Amino acid sequence: MNDEVLSLAKYLASSRAGYALSEMNLYLSEKYEEKELYEILKPHFYDLDIFCGADYKCTKLVKRPLPADETVIRELDKLLKKPKLPARIESLIESYIERSCGKNWHTGRTAELIRENIVKQKEEYWKRKGISKYPKIRIISYLLYHFPVYFCQFQFLLLELLEKGLLTNKMSFLDAGSGPGTISLSLMDFLHRLLGVYSKKGFDVKLNIRIDSVEQAQENINCYKELASSYLSGLSASALENANITIEEPVHAPLETVQAPEADFIILSNVLAEMSPTPRERADVVERLASRSKNPTIIIIEPAERETSTALRITQHALTRKGFxxxxxxxxxxxxxxxxxxxxxxxxxxxxQIPSFMEKIARAEESYRYINTDMKFSSVILRKDGLAKHAYRAKGKFVRLANLKKHVEKRVNVVASVMSGNLGDEKTFVFKICDSTASIPCYAVLPSYHISEGNKRLFEAGYGDIVEIYGTLVRENKALNSYNLLITRNTIVKPV
Ligand SMILES: C[S@@+](CC[C@H](N)C(=O)[O-])C[C@H]1O[C@@H](n2cnc3c(N)ncnc32)[C@H](O)[C@@H]1O
Structure with missing residues (x-):
């Protein structure tokens, strides 16, 4: 009988702008309560392109970019400025830990075991071995130690995508190597906050979202399912009023061989470095994952630490050679x-901010070993259609960073992206810069006594933003095989 309901819903969705679920009974051979029809159709709302509200009225959803005017961005930015796990996520994680390890998980022998595991997990990471197994205790220590930072940092990338008009009211996501569901939960929470901002600002926005996931460790899948469904069932009816979120059954498979579903967004957060293929070969895995998707936005996130970060750039380069x-x-x-x-x-x-559960497990000697709050990561966003955040192209008057060798001890004009925060200190500011031509590292170096009206805009440049630098002195650092571009008080820095 559900087939009859579904085919009628398909027909109505294609022929009408909107209808009440109760109207379906006019055409069905068997009569249903509205609630029953809603439950039958819920998993199909995404494919049907309809949005059905709590009043059981359905409307056709036309795909369009999500509103991202300045007031929306400013409001969201305010919410994310003091990053912390939302209270609901904190209690969700803590309840999960309690169900797994008992109410007193943060005291006695259980806490000792968890702390030992947090330390072991870090040691294994640095030795790069044995990080593919996820027994229960590892999931608990992952939730306590790694989850909060990864959860919060992902929302900044979502904000960037929203700001640039890449998020729409109908989106499918693939959380690849989902672990306990960090990315899926972070995404749902972001959308929930965004809907809160829309309703405050009087925007009528409805969302149709599908989330798929792939994971090779069954224990992580169990955790993912429990956390994701508790999250959704814990949301009030009003919070869900404008969002239809479908979480598909996680696929239990290695990313190397999985037949991944098509998706608008494919996210690999802290996964690539755990995989055995070489950084170059990982591009094949990502390409396979994206093969069914028309024009996916691929988001890869890796730890900032040197080895994983540089490996990511090799994978990224291999992907560009494949046409991404x-x-x-x-x-x-x-x-x-x-x-x-x-x-x-x-x-x-x-x-x-330190989540309360992290604080509890850190109530021990050398508490710093159990505290992880630093959001520091490498990432890349790739597309198939060539769209880029900055479309800027240099013209004539600048020296390419690849040609600095010819200009050592001379003043030149360059244009480059700022690719780091301050790597120096408060006396000498150092920023990595790149114009994608140089094979050796280049840095803009600004001693504090040289800060002037003309060059202080260097501090305003966000990660990846482009600046034109006029009259900078080229210095070669032979010991470190790099170039320093000295910004003096007469150097002019202009963001583009
Ligand atoms: C460090 S966790 C990251 C989890 C989550 N994405 C996050 O950012 O918190 C890495 C996850 O990737 C999974 N993983 C590693 N290699 C994989 C592979 N080849 N195929 C599928 N999953 C994999 C692990 O089982 C683990 O759950």
Whole structure:
């Protein structure tokens, strides 16, 4: 009988702008309560392109970019500025830990075991071995130690996508290597907050969202399912009023061989470095994952630490050779791509507030070993259609960073993306810069006594933003095989 309901819903969705579920009874051979019809159709809302509200009225959903005017962005930015796990997520995680390890998980022998595991997990990571197994205790220590930062940092990338008009009211996501569901939960929470901002600002926005996931460890899938369904069932009816979120059954498979469903967004957060293929070969895995999707936005996130970060750039470069274009953070300022070799670049977003469960497990000697609040990561966003965050291309008057050798000890004009926060200190500010032509690292160096009206806009440049620098002195750092571009008080820095 459900087939009859579904085919009628398909017909109505294609022929009408809107209808009440009760109207369906006019055409069905068997009569249903509205609630029953709603439950039958709920998993199909996404494919039917309809949005059905709590009043059981359905409307056709036309795909369009989500409103992202300045007031919306400012409001969301305010929410994310003091990053912390939302209270609901905190209690969701803590309840899960309680169900797994008992109410007193943070005291006695259980807490000792968890702390030992947090330390072991970090040691294994640095030794790069044995990180593919996820027994229960590992999931608990992952939730306590890694989850909060990864959850919060992902929302900054979503904000960037929203701001640039890449998020729409109908979207499908693939959380690849989902672990306990960090990315899926972060996404749902972001959308929930966004809907809150829309309703405050009087925007009528409805969302149709589908989330798929792939994961090789069954224990993680169990955790994912429990957390995701508790999250959704814990939302009030009013919070869900404008969002139809379908979480598909997680696919239990390795990313290397899975037949991944098509998706608008494919996210690999802290997964690539755990995989056995080489950084170059990982591009094949990502390409396979994206093969069914028309024009996916692929988001890859890796730790900022040197080895994983530089490996990400090699994978990224291999993907560009397969026809994927970098949306951000790199801009091919001269229209030529870099080689992706030896590039260590990451974004620093500061610290999140310590979640109460992290504080509890850290009530021990050397508590710093159990505290992880630093949002610092490397990432890349790729697309197939060539869309880039910055469309800027340099013209004539600048020296390419690849040609600095010819200009050592001379003043030149350059244009480059700022690819780090301050790597120096308060006396000497150092920023990694890149125009994608140079094979050796280049830095803009600004001693504090040289800060002037003309050059202080260097501090305003966000990660990946482009600046034109006029009259900078080229210095070669032979010991570190790099170039320093000295910004003096007469140097002019202009964001573009
Ligand atoms: C560090 S966790 C990251 C989890 C989550 N994405 C996050 O950012 O918190 C890595 C996850 O990737 C999974 N994973 C690693 N290699 C995989 C592979 N080849 N196929 C599928 N999953 C994999 C692990 O089982 C683990 O759940």
């Amino acid at each position: 274009a970098i949306y951000s953070p790199c801009t091919f300022i001269w229209g030529v791509g870099c080689t992706g070799e030896d590039c260590w670049s990451f974004l620093e977003l500061g610290n999140i």
